[in-house]
Amino acid sequence: MKLIGTYLSPYSRRVAAALISRSLFFEHEPVNGYREFEAASRYNPVAKVPSLVLDDGEVLIDSTAILDYLNELTPAAPLIPAGSSARRTTLKLAAIGYGVCEQATNLSFRGHEVAETEAERWRAQILGGLRALDEAAREGGRLRATPLDAAAITAIVAVEYLAQTNPDLEVLPALPALAELAAEHRDAPPFMLTRPAA
Numbered sequence: 001m002k003l004i005g006t007y008l009s010p011y012s013r014r015v016a017a018a019l020i021s022r023s024l025f026f027e028h029e030p031v032n033g034y035r036e037f038e039a040a041s042r043y044n045p046v047a048k049v050p051s052l053v054l055d056d057g058e059v060l061i062d063s064t065a066i067l068d069y070l071n072e073l074t075p076a077a078p079l080i081p082a083g084s085s086a087r088r089t090t091l092k093l094a095a096i097g098y099g100v101c102e103q104a105t106n107l108s109f110r111g112h113e114v115a116e117t118e119a120e121r122w123r124a125q126i127l128g129g130l131r132a133l134d135e136a137a138r139e140g141g142r143l144r145a146t147p148l149d150a151a152a153i154t155a156i157v158a159v160e161y162l163a164q165t166n167p168d169l170e171v172l173p174a175l176p177a178l179a180e181l182a183a184e185h186r187d188a189p190p191f192m193l194t195r196p197a198a
Helices: 009-022 037-041 061-073 084-110 114-138 151-167 176-185
Strands: 002-004 027-029 051-053 059-061
Touching: 002 009, 002 061, 002 176, 009 061, 009 084, 009 151, 059 061, 061 084, 084 114, 084 151, 114 176
Parallel strands: 002 027
Antiparallel strands: 002 051, 051 059
């Protein structure tokens, strides 16, 4: 398999972290979807990353769809648990982490171009998402499941992405469980090996 997308993208990074967490071998082509439109469009018609090129040449796009595929490869250690309730909760929490990344990107790259009311809405969405993740990161919460699932991987990537793109938003002290979860896994291979240079 070959993963297309720079780890500056939290969506590419969460796929890479999932691959590493399940010891799935892959090559990495660090294409930046913003700066390398032609290269990205060879794999995805809308030139977004990540894309995952399978060994038979099939190309998967969108990190959520890719994680669903990887889940099929790892039934003994699922990224998305079976069973309707656990599955729905994991997908919901992963979507919240994804949303935090989206709004962190908006705030970082477009925050100075929009009305303050719009930027404030993005901050509120980020904080709302982080509070929900913090609740799920408490003792016995879904983000504490082992091995780390798609929701926990996405949450940890989101925390680090927010710190990198919006360092002025010092929100983690108010989110102790989520901060602790991120700190516990900071040096674990899925995150250490995918962390973009500062």
